[in-house]
Amino acid sequence: MAKRDYYDVLGVPKNATEDDIKKAYRKLAMKYHPDRNQGEGDDAKKAEEKFKEAKEAYEMLSDPQKKAAYDQYGHAGVDPNAGMGRGGPGAEGMGGFAEAFGDIFGDIFNGGRRGGGGQQVYRGSDLSYAMEISLEEAANGKDAQIRIPSWDTCDTCHGSGAKPGTSAKTCGTCNGSGTVHMRQGFFSIQQTCPHCHGSGKIIPEPCTTCNGAGKIKRQKTLEVKIPAGINEGMRIRSAGNGEPGTNGGPAGDLYIEIRIKDHDIFERDGDDLHCTVPVSFTTVALGGSIEVPTLSGKAEIELPEGTQHGKTFRLRGKGIKGLRSSYPGDLYAHVSVETPVKLTEHQRKLLKELDESLKKGGEKHSPNAKSWTDRVKDLFK
Known part of the structure; x- marks a missing residue:
């Protein structure tokens, strides 16, 4: 007996919503429901059949995939006993549909990559290489050479992977296709x-020599161009220099990650130094001109009389021009007052005389002394 249309069973139109x-x-x-139609006789039996029919219709139409298959192919689209290939039982009108689903599942399991003769091909893995450069090289850029492991065709077997005098054989499991098919009800995976x-x-x-890999x-050696302004942690992509693919698949990429060595003088903060x-x-007491180092040479700055320890001077444009910057950053020079060591007796005497003279002048010679004294007094109030 032919099955009734599922929409007719539930009494809803084909454009019915999930809630409908x-x-x-x-x-x-x-x-x-059988619990509401207990007893004996044809009425109870018919009610049970009606319930099963409604349940089956709901299970099919409430599932978006099954509903789509049913809308396009009718009962054959959701019948697990229908044939999957051309010429099989129930295959009439189903060849294209089965192939479509086969392609979908094939893409899921194979990554959408197939080689000649049905063999699966795989893209090679990406590789990472840590490259250490100086701050000057990061600022100015450079052309560098790096040595990385690579795969070449084995000279002994010429890439076949087989011992000389022997040859590879077609796999008996997949008949050389590289894939096997598993059927689960309606789907072929x-x-x-x-x-x-x-x-x-x-x-x-x-x-x-190569243990059957066909490559060793x-x-x-690769030529790598380091762009000017590159910063710590940035990566340079070298396309196709990663692991080789399988069965003729494309090679992966090489990512060169930049590490910048600590500098003896400068610390980098973005584009600033x-x-x-x-x-x-x-x-610092008398004032005067001092030299400040930069990445491109030296610069002079004028210290005003009475410059204090920790004073910062900004030299515009003496930093680094970053990869995405329109202008170079700045250089910040932080003054550090040095205390003399290994003084002679004469020098000690002069310093003591200076100290006595400064004390007689009071707080006017020490700009921070008054505020510091006030803070100490506040502690004991």
């Missing part, structure tokens, strides 16, 4: 062959 379908099913379930791991071939006697690892400039206490 659910409400219609609940109404029929309440009416035909394609997976990598567990025997040959997608290569489609079995090597009975592997090459002793060697060192390769900071440095500490040691100055004698006589220079």
Whole structure:
């Protein structure tokens, strides 16, 4: 007996919403549920059949995938016993639909990559390389060479992976396709062959040089251009220099991660630079011109008389021009007053005389003394 249309069973139109379908099913379930139609006779049996029919219709139409299949192909689209291939039972009108789902599941399990002859191909893995450069090289850029491990065709087996005098054989599990198919009800799922791991071939006697891989690892020299203004942690992509692909798949990429060495003088903060400039206490007291180092040479700044320890001077445009910056950053020079050491007796005498003279002048010679004294007094109030 042919099955009734599921929409007719529930009494809803084809454009019914999910809520409409659910409400219609609940109404029929309440009416035909066996618990509400107990007893013997044809009436109870018919009610049970009606309930099962409504339940089946609801299960199909409440599932978006099943509903889509049913809307397009009718009962054949959701019948788990329908054939999956062309020419199989129930396959009429289903070939395109089955192939479409086969492609979808094939893409899921194979990553959408297939090689010639049905063998699966895989993109190689990406590689990472840490490269250490100086602050000057980061600021100005440079052309560098790096050596990385690379794969070359084995000279012994010429890439076949088989011992000389022997050859690879077609995998008996997948018949050389590299994939096997598993059926689960309506769907056919394609997976990598567990025997040959997608290569489609079995090597009975592997090459002793490459152990059957058909390739050996060697060192390769690459030219790398470090752009001016690059910063710590940034990466440079070298396309196609990662791990090689499988079965002719594309190679992965190489990512060169930049590490900047600590500098003896400068600290970098984005595009700005900071440095500490040691100055004698006589220079900061009397004022004068001092030299400040920069990445491109030296610069002069004028210290006003009475410059205090920790005073910061800003030199515009003496920092680094970053990769995404229109103008260079600034250089901040922080004054550090040096205390003299290993004084002679004469020098000690002069300092003591200076100290006595400053004390007689009171707080006018020490700009921070008054505020410091006030803060100490406040502690004991």
